[in-house]
Amino acid sequence: MSQRPPVNFCLRCGTRLELRFWFGQERPCCPVCGYIHFDDPKVAAAVFITAESRVLLIQRGVDPERGKWALPAGYVDGDEDPCQTAVREALEETGLQVRVTGLLDVFHGTHRPGASILIVYAAEVIGGELAPADDAEAAAWFGPDALPELAFESTHRVVGDWARSLRGN
Ligand SMILES: [Zn+2]
Incomplete structure (x- = not known):
């Protein structure tokens, strides 16, 4: 598996993401707009x-x-x-x-x-x-x-x- 660099900022609003436990594991989440980043397969x-x-x-x-x-x-x-x-x-x-x-x-x-x-x-x-x-x-x-x-x-x-x-x- 290739290691992808972490996503630090919200893709929608640019706010710094915070790690929160969602859907079984810690995921980068936006505290402002609610965006949750899933590391989907390419x-x-x-x-x-x-x-x-x-x-x-x-x-x-x-x-x-x-x-x-x-x-x-x-x-x-x-x-x-x-x-x-x-x-x-x-x-x-x-x-x-x-x-x-x-x-x-x-x-x-x-x-x-x-x-x-x-x-x-x-x-x-x-x-x-x-x-x-x-x-x-x-x-x-x-x-x-x-x-x-x-x-x-x-x-x-x-x-x-x-x-x-x-x-x-
Ligand atoms: Zn956001």
Whole structure:
């Protein structure tokens, strides 16, 4: 688990927060407006896109793990369906329109830096042209026997399981 810095001031009115016992544990609370700060999980969604026994990966153009390859992924906006996040990130990072076909896995912990929960969807391409953008340096299809250097434990787990199942071991 990543340690986040404490929140000291009210996000609504700017008053210094005080620790009070609420809902089972001590939480920073605002004595003026009543705001209670919950240390909610940061959620990300990734998309596992396959076609003809190949998987679509993006090469990271930013740190951490710059230069290594990962699933297209990004943070879920506050009111966004994570399924939509997956579709949006696929389009932003690869130029391809995808359709989610199922939920593949949910990771908790340090499988992907910055996110405490990572939801991985399976998807197929329904349109668009392969054109890497946003924080993707490149985007390409890979077969199970010719995988590039992978970033993040979550990518190793998802892509590794897929590659092993195709190779039959
Ligand atoms: Zn306040």
